[in-house]
Amino acid sequence: MTTSFHHSGGASMPDGAQMAEIARIAYAEAGIVIAPGKTSMVQSRLAKRLRALDLPDYDSYLVLVNSEAGQDERRRMISALTTNVSHFFRESHHFDTLRNEVLPPLVAKIRAGGRARLWSAGCSNGQEAWSMAMTVLELMPDAPEHDLRILATDIDPLVVEKGRSATYDAQMVAGVDPALRKRFFEAAGGQHQLIAAAQSLVSFHELNLHAPWPMRGPFDVIFCRNVVIYFDAETQDRLWHRFAEVLAPGGWLMVGHSERVPVAPASRFVTAGITTYRLPPLAGNR
Structure with a gap:
């Protein structure tokens, strides 16, 4: 490998061998596929890490991340190589489905003493999970008094912490309907x-979807949108x-606008709307 970082002139591009090793780590760690043509993207994101660590070149950086002492790095x-783009109520048809089809029977079940679990998998800065919470509260204002919880997870600890703060600037909430903004947000130091x-409904945790999951479900609905576009077909x-293993019978799966889930007989899922899928309910259930 050749030296590819210079303190005096900034970072140059990773060479082919360095790119191959970066891609290997990203795939092994998180199932992320980095094509050889993504050199400029990798360079723009990882050069900042080299500068922060005061490392002279990509070789030194790769030695670090492959070492026991470099697990945090x-x-x-992986966080630097993932894209965290989201906004409140993104792909609004999913929230229409949540409001009109998914939640009414769940609310009835909860009021009869049951439970409900929703999961925002790949929650980014938290807007998706909070949009889910607002949709729940619109339909069921007393939801915090019942057994309904929303799990929000992401591989990036920085965005998990941002989501957990539940605090956003004016630009980030600008797209929220004014009535919802007035109802569900309060002023907090200019934020x-x-x-x-x-x-009270949402809990945020760091989670690598590619690794073992500590929770078993069952979940009634999973949002995993614009996440698997970084994975190969096998992953x-x-x-x-x-x-499918952690969804309840009749459970729902929402994916991103450019993503598709194989349906029966290739999988247990059936199509239930635009980029919306569902497991068959138990006989006699809706």
Whole structure:
């Protein structure tokens, strides 16, 4: 490998061998596929890490992330290579489905003493999970008094912490309907913070979808949108199978606008709307 970082002139591009090793780590760690043509993207994101660590070149950086002492930096590397783009109520048809089809029978079940679990898998900065919480509270204002919880997870600890703060600037909440903004946010030092009722519904945790999961479900709905576009077909298929294993009968799966889930007989899922899938309910259930 050749030296590829210079303190005087900034970072140059990783060479082919360095790119191959970066891609290997990203795939082994998180199932992320980095094509050889993504050199500029890798360079723009990892050069900042080299500068922060005061490392002279990519070779030194790769030695670090492959070492026992570099496990924290390995996580930061994966975080740097992932894209965290989201906004409140993104792909609004999913929230229409949540409001009109998914939640009404769940609310009835909860009011009869049952439970409900929702999962935002790949929650980014938290807007998706909070949009789910607002949708729940619109339909069921007393949800915090019942057994309904929303799990929000992401591989990137920085965005998990941002989501957990439940606090966003004016630009980030600008797209929220004014009535919802007035109802579910309150002023917090020039920022906008989700009200306590919403915060009581959502818990944020760092989670690598490619690794073992500590929770078993069952979940009633999973949002995993614009995440698997970074995975190859084999990794995607494995993830769809794992989602099916932790979804309750009749459970829902929402994916991103450019993503598709294999349906029966290739999987247990059936199509239930635009980029919306469902497991068959138990006989006699809706």
